[in-house]
Amino acid sequence: MRLCHGRRLRVLTVAAVLTLSFHGLSRAVTYNLRADYGSVTMPDGRVIPVWGFALGSGPVTIPGPTLEVPAGDTTLVINLTNNLAKPVSLVVAGLPATLSPVFDSGTPTRVVSFTHEAAPAGGPATYTFTGVRPGTFLYESGTDPSLEVQMGLFGAIVVRPATAGRAYDAPASAYDHEVVMLVSEIDPVFHDTVAQGKYAPEKTPETALPGEVTSTIDYHPKYFLVNDRPYTDPYAPFAGGRAGETTLIRLINAGLQTHSMELQGTRMDVIAQDGNLLGHPRTGRVSESLEAGQTLDILIRPATAGLYAFYDRRLNVTNAGAFPGGILAFIEVSPASGTVVKAHVQADGPARYCAGNVRRLDASRSTVLGCTSTPTYQWRLGGAPIAAATGVNYDVAQPAGAYSYTVDVTCPGGPAVTDTLAPPAVLEVVADVAPAEVTGLTVARKEFGILSATRDGLVIGWSPAAGAVSYIVYISATPSGPWTPYALGVTAIPTVVAVPSGTAYFRVAAVNFCGTVGP
Amino acid sequence: MDRQAFRFARAALIVAVLAAAGGAAPASAAISGITGTTFNFTARDGFLANPDGSYIYFWGLADDGGTGEVQLPGPTLILSQGTMVTINLTNMLPEPVSLVFPGQEGPTQPVYDANGRLRSLAQEAAPSGGTRTYTFTAGAPGTYYYQSGTHLDKQIPLGLYGAIIVRPPIAGQAYADAATAYDREYLLLLADLDHRLSTAAESGLSFDSTDWIAGYWFINGRSATDTMSEDNVPWLPNQPYGAMVSMHPGETILLRVLNMGRDPHPFHTHGNHVLAVGRDGRLLSTGGAAGADLAEFHFTVPAGSGQTWDGLFTWSADNLGWDVYGHAPGDPMQVGEYAPDHGKAIPTQTPYLTSLQYGDLYSGSPLLGQTGPLPPDHPGLNQTGAFFYMWHSHRENEMTNLNDFPGGMMTMLAIEAPWVPIP
Incomplete structure (x- = not known):
């Protein structure tokens, strides 16, 4: 997990796989991206399976790596390999490209991707954006976006103008420091459902089996991220330079909801939107709406040293309901002069974790x-x-x-x-204390729908076990096993599972905070 | 009391369009609030009375220099630019609370617990009687707010917020620019509430705020139709601020719209468009002597959460094609009258009375400031012949009280004839 801010952005430029080819005055920058499976751990310990982008053979991150187009480059080339079992593509709203939509073979055909895809289990595909212009942009999968973007296939693009230290060519966009803040949302049930193969868009709610999700209509995010994490302690603020200096905030919304970003203690000048310099900046804003898929470039010039709270005024400031969390950030401004040293630490995972693991403090x-x-x-x-x-x-x-x-x-x-x-x-x-044995198991068949027997479900209930954070429902054709998992990560008691064929036996085991499965 | 006298007795209630009854003072065209430099607030709990008959638990602030009643929203602070403000907060709630002042200058002072976990964006007043003093200097003119800086997702929606109005040195203007001059001003503080949060808080239970689905919507702490009752009506002891808007033709009113809710509340005005001249306490201007040259018209003010919009609104029967006063050609003009339509007859013939269906707000005459015969069972709510326009959230589902229409984020604009006094 990496937070992208000024220093990291410059590091990334050097570390990225760059191929500079000269065509007269314009050049191209090339990135090799890989779409792959990964996971992120939320501050409360919940592990979220994700699909994300990585540089080369590096680790998958949420968001994907920030791609920087250096000054003078007018072409961005992204070579995409795909380790996912689904096709993936890559689109950037606001950057010119020739799109080749992909249709399925149905009658009538339906579009399945906004542009050509990288095939599952390999690919590759190349995406070329020509005539790119300075600004802040969002890249994301253009294939089945309601699924793939939510699963994590997105990232930031920063295109630099000719003049260093400016967001655009205009002098009014000059800054001393910059931060990228990409906000996103996670619906953990949706991620689990997809990872368990229970995302069934070909079905309707009437025909779906218990545990299946048929669409993103019931999207219900519980986690709200700024770059790679929600707010969590220990916390390292974003670097805002010295009092009186100007910091550029590149704000991007990769989520599905509108956020209302409120800055306490100083005002925001919105100088650009969606990579377009505004003719007249929106000066002095306290709270500014950030729509899904939108980018805003904001300048701030705090006059006083200290921390400035920047958060979603829609109050998505919790981690699954626990304050503090979510889209809440601090920007630190240092005194105008003198040597400044201020210790900040962040951890590479939750502050509450299971024995036997190593937590890195940074x-x-x-x-x-x-x-x-x-x-x-x-x-x-x-x-x-x-x-x-x-x-x-x-x-x-x-x-x-x-x-x-x-x-x-x-x-x-x-x-x-x-x-x-x-x-x-x-x-x-x-x-890591093994959870207690589950007792009081009950099974009852219940008809949920009126359309067909496929809507029947088995309602399985039990008594909560000490030390459990979730449960696994096992199934077997015999009373003595072998047992195979039938429902994972169950937190609701009772739970509803699909009716199996033939005679079946069920067993339920508790899972503790450390993932250890009880008897 | 004969019928005519009864009707005049009720004339003072004209702004209480749909209210049941009462004898309180009429709504004030000035914004109700408190002024000064030092304020003493107490945070405590109470119940909101809703038009659907429900009572909703809330956390609010009481002005100890006033009635001492806990209220939603908190007391509106009306400040002169540059005022050094001191707020002494006493906390009678069961958990620490604090106040922050977005839009006022100065860094955040976060507070952490013993385990290094962030607890608050400002120093807190301890539960059950703790005190804390907050100071700030009222900065640039405009519309602002205060809100809790602690456990934001719980304490703000429960009601720990209120408006701050900072006035420039020149009276009658929103900003130090003549383009923002107004005749009257109104505050429209928009908010929302998931009553399950209230129920949980009342019982001392937690509520997962990511499950938020608002069911109640407020203007100035009230849901329609209580929005149209006067300020300080006795049956709403914890919701002192009305939201009825009244004006004369030709006047310019300043609307201070601010969204303290969690959701966007695009606010729709019937009757005319709103010329937004200020956002978050900034004149919409390219600067200098350019005036409000970035002002923009809205018929839906897109009030996002935490945003304040200052807008100018005028009404003068423009382009109706008929004379709303029923003047004959040659009659003298009314103040504020739209001249091109002077003396033009209303282009329709009033049907027979038996063919009419009478709305509660019909005065008996289609002409402004005039009344006419009404059926015996008519409530006679419009004694001054005012024209009414509904103002409401343009998310139409927010015009309900827990899904009952009409209600929620809705109020009325009353255009009163020039000779009808608006207090």
């Missing part, structure tokens, strides 16, 4: 300004320095318990400036 997003030497780090546990823990990262491999970590970040030499992380990064390591 201080690389600490703020260090005006420091002429390389900052040094000293990690602490409960206030006491940890021997040899002086790297920018620290890997925590602790038994069950609660641990409070801080880090000192120091600018050595000159006027030595040190800052210690506050508040601390508190990690809770949970013991």
Whole structure:
């Protein structure tokens, strides 16, 4: 998981697979993307299966890698390979391309993709955008988008103008720092349904089996992300430079809902929309609507050092209902002058996690300004320095318990400036105790629909087991097994499953926070 | 009391179009609120009375310098530009609360719990009697708000919010620009509520705010048809602010529309378009002496969550093609009258009375400021011959109270004849 902001963007430009070919004055930049399976873990520990993009053979990220088109390049080429079992394609609203829609073989035919596809299990396909212009854009799959975009096949594109330090060629778009904030939403039930092969768009709600989802109409997001994660502590704010400087926020909405982005403590000047510089900026905004698929370029110039809260005023500021979370961010502005060191840490996963795992604490997003030497780090546990823990990262491999970590970040030499992380990064390591046995199993057949027997379901109930966060329903043709999973990740008791053919036996097992399955 | 006297006695209630009864003061054309530099608020719980007969639990703020009743929305602060404001908050609720002031300058002061988890965007007042003082300087003129900075998805929808109006030094203008001059002004604070959140909070239970589906919609803390009752009616002790809009032809009224709800509330005005001149406390201008040159007309003000819109609205019977006063050619003009239609007869003949179906707001005459005979069972709600226009959320399903129409985010504009006083 990676947060894309100014420093990372520049790193990515170097790290990306770049093929520069010169055609007179214009050049092309080429990225090799891969569509693949992956997963992201939400701050409450819920693992979300996703389909996402990756650079080359790198890891799948949500959102996909930010693709930067350097100054002078007017052609963007994306070579896409596809490891998914579904065709995938790539479209960018706002960048010129010749689209070749794909139709199915039905009568009449139906469009299945806005443009040519990368075939399942390989591909490849090449997408070429010519005459690209500066701005902030969103790339996403153009195939079955109601499914594939929601599953995670999207990312940001930043096209740079000729003049460095500007969002567009216009002087009014000049900035000192930039951040990309791509917001998105996750409906975990939909992701689980797709991953379990129970997404059945060919069916209707009347003909679907229990557990199947037939469309995205019942879309019900529970998680709301800014770049690769919802708000979670420990939190590293976005870097907003020094007081009086200008920060460019490239705001992108890859979700399906309208968000209303509210900034506290300073005003927003919206200078561009959908990659188009506005003739007159919308100055001084406190809250600005960000529609699905829209991009906004916003300049802020906070006069005072401090943290500035930036969040969805539609109050999607929870993780599955738990505040704080969701689309909530802080932008940090440092004092106008002097050496500044401010410790910030983020973790590579939830602060509450299962024993036996390693959690990496990362201080690389600490703020260090005006420091002429390389900052040094000293990690602490409960206030006491940890021997040899002086790297920018620290890997925590602790038994069950609660641990409070801080880090000192120091600018050595000159006027030595040190800052210690506050508040601390508190990690809770949970013991992996097998959940109790499930008792009180009941099975009843129930007719849910009036159209056909396929709407019959089996209502399976049981008594909640200690330590359970979910359950697995197993099925067997004999009372003694072998048992195969029939419904996974069940959280509702009772649950409804499809009626199997013949005689069937059921067993239910509890799954604990660590994923350990009980008896 | 003979019928005529009875009708005059009810004339003061003209703005209470659909209200049941009452004898309170008429709606004020000024925005009700409190002024000063120091305010003492108490956060506490209460119940909203809804036109559908339900009572909904809410968290609100009480002005201890006033009635002390907890209210929705919180007291409207009417401030002069540059005022240093102090708010002393006492918290009688069962969990910490705080106040933030979006649009006012200054960084956020987040508060974390012992486990390093973010708890609040501002210093809190502790539960059950804790206090906290907030200060800010009223910045640029315009329409703003305050809201809870703690547990946002719970405390804001439950009612911890209110409007802030910052006035420029020049009276009668929204901004320091003559293009924003107005004759009267109205506040239309839009909000929404999923009553399941209220029920859970009342019982001390949690509510997963990602399951939010609003069922009640408010203007100034009231649902229609209570929106059309006057300010401070006794039967709505916790919802003091009415939302009835009244004006004379030819006048310009300033509408301060702000959305404190979670959902977008595109607000639709009948009668004319709204010229939006300000957003979030900024003149819509290219700057300098250009005036409100970026002002834009809307018949649906696209009020997104947390946005404020300042708009000018006029009405003068333009282009109706007939004289709303029933003047004969040569009669003197009324103030604010649309001159091209002066003296033109209404192009229809009034049918026989027995052929008419009478709306509750029909005065008995199609002419502005005139009344006529009404059937004996008519409620006689329009004693001044006003013209009425419905204003409402353009998401039409929001004109309901838990799916009962009419209700929700809806009110009326009354065009009163020039000789009818509007307080």
